[in-house]
Amino acid sequence: MAPDQVVYHRYPPPPSAHGIVEHLWVVRLAEGAVEREVLLPDGHGLVTVAFGTPGEHIDPHTLARTPDGSGVRGLADRAFVREQLGPAVRLGAQLDPVALARMGVRAPAHDPASVASVLGARVEEECVAALEQGRDADAAALLGAAVAAHAVVPLLGSPLDAIAPVLRSVIAQRGLVRASDLAREADLAVGVLYREVEQTLGITPEAFLAAVRFSAFVRDAVGPGPVRPGDVLAVLRWYLRAGYPPREVERFTGLTHVELRRLEEGIAAALGVAA
Numbered sequence: 642m643a644p645d646q647v648v649y650h651r652y653p654p655p656p657s658a659h660g661i662v663e664h665l666w667v668v669r670l671a672e673g674a675v676e677r678e679v680l681l682p683d684g685h686g687l688v689t690v691a692f693g694t695p696g697e698h699i700d701p702h703t704l705a706r707t708p709d710g711s712g713v714r715g716l717a718d719r720a721f722v723r724e725q726l727g728p729a730v731r732l733g734a735q736l737d738p739v740a741l742a743r744m745g746v747r748a749p750a751h752d753p754a755s756v757a758s759v760l761g762a763r764v765e766e767e768c769v770a771a772l773e774q775g776r777d778a779d780a781a782a783l784l785g786a787a788v789a790a791h792a793v794v795p796l797l798g799s800p801l802d803a804i805a806p807v808l809r810s811v812i813a814q815r816g817l818v819r820a821s822d823l824a825r826e827a828d829l830a831v832g833v834l835y836r837e838v839e840q841t842l843g844i845t846p847e848a849f850l851a852a853v854r855f856s857a858f859v860r861d862a863v864g865p866g867p868v869r870p871g872d873v874l875a876v877l878r879w880y881l882r883a884g885y886p887p888r889e890v891e892r893f894t895g896l897t898h899v900e901l902r903r904l905e906e907g908i909a910a911a912l913g914v915a916a
Contacts, residue, residue, distance in 0.1 A: 646674035646727065649866060652781040654734075658789035661743065663735045665781035667772070668867070670694075670727030677724050677912065679868045681859055682717035682750075682852035684812050686736040688788060689714070690756060690768045690780075693729030698722070698751075701907025711765055712753030715741055718848045720855070720904065721750075722870055722911040730772050734784050738808040742801055742841040743792040749843060760787045803827045804837055808849070816853030816895060820846040854895030870908050877905040 648669045654662035663685065670676055670693070680698075689711055696709040699722040709723060716738070725731075741748065748754040756765040764787045771780035807827045811818060823846060824834040838846045859868065862876040880894070881901060890898050 646671045647676050647867075650777060651866075652778055652785075654785045655782050655789070658734075658785040661737055661740045661789050661792045662785045663737060665732070665734050665785055667733075667777040667781060668731045670725060670729045672728045674727035675725070676727075676867070677722060677870050679859070679870050679873045679908065680717065680721045680723050681856040681868060682719055683856035683860075684716060684738050684808070684816075684849060684853045686716060686738075686741040686746075686748075687714045688712075688734040688736065688756065688760075688784065690732040690765050690772075690784060691729065692769050692772065694726045696723060696725035696729065696731075699724060699911045701904055701911055704907070704910055707751070711756050713741070713746060713748050713756060713759045714750045714753040715746070715748045715843050716849065716852070717750035718844050718852050720873075720908075722908060732768055732772060732777075732780050732784060734781075734788055736788070737805075738812065739801060739805045739841055740788070740792060743794070744788070745793070747843055760791055801837070801841060803829060804834070804841060808838075808842075811850060812853055815857035816850045817892075818850065820850065851895035854893065858894045870912050874905060874908050874912070877901055877908070881905060 650667050652665040652667070654665060668676075691710045697706045698709045699706055701720065701722060744759060746754060746759055764784070768780045768784050771777075771783060804827050807823050810826065811823065820834070821831060824831045827834060829837070835846060838844075838849065842849055844852075859873055859876060863869070863872045880890075881898070885893075887898050890896070890901065894901060896904065
């Protein structure tokens with residue numbers, strides 16, 4: 642695939658979206674381009690506006706394919722392979738871990754809410770119009786401002802106010818902490834922390850920690866930007882061959898040795914690569 646067939650640009654959030662949107666991006670695929678990437682469960686929600694050829698998600702565990710277009714996705718607890726054919730354009734906003742809770746949205750990663758139901762009917766149309774005109778930075782700013790306008794500031798002293806900095810700390814620490822440490826940092830009982838994290842994120846604290854660990858493990862190896870499945874496959878194969886003790890594997894990657902092997906086999910199958 643020629644380098645100019647896939648063009649990726651990253652944009653900072655507008656001032657109104659600081660603390661809600663972490664960054665925005667636009668990916669453009671030319672006619673005939675084929676892009677595959679691994680979507681990492683990195684502890685962030687996502688808002689996407691897409692037009693052109695529809696993309697697909699591939700579940701590495703089942704190889705089931707589901708459509709991937711515009712939508713608002715919650716936090717994922719495992720990786721997926723994404724396949725996209727050109728011509729297509731995608732605009733995305735990576736959210737702060739508690740942004741969807743501030744927007745009153747509970748949207749699982751595998752079952753996204755529509756952009757219109759969360760941000761209103763005109764936002765997607767206006768973003769697509771800007772993208773069609775080549776005004777990518779304007780489209781990114783519009784989406785970031787729309788997300789910010791729908792986020793409610795948590796009440797001082799509310800559970801959401803207490804756990805937001807804790808979740809950001811988890812990401813900064815690459816998930817290498819325990820749920821009990823999070824409860825202590827938030828000054829909440831462990832049971833309360835579990836309830837609030839599940840209500841806020843839709844996943845348990847352990848699942849959140851494991852997802853962040855795995856994403857940090859992969860990012861260390863492949864760097865920023867879209868994550869190519871072939872690179873992830875090479876990382877997993879190298880790590881599995883290294884023969885680290887099972888406890889060390891889970892502590893460092895968030896997955897057991899068996900889970901890593903299953904993911905490696907699933908990504909290989911999704912790519913049609915021999916195991």
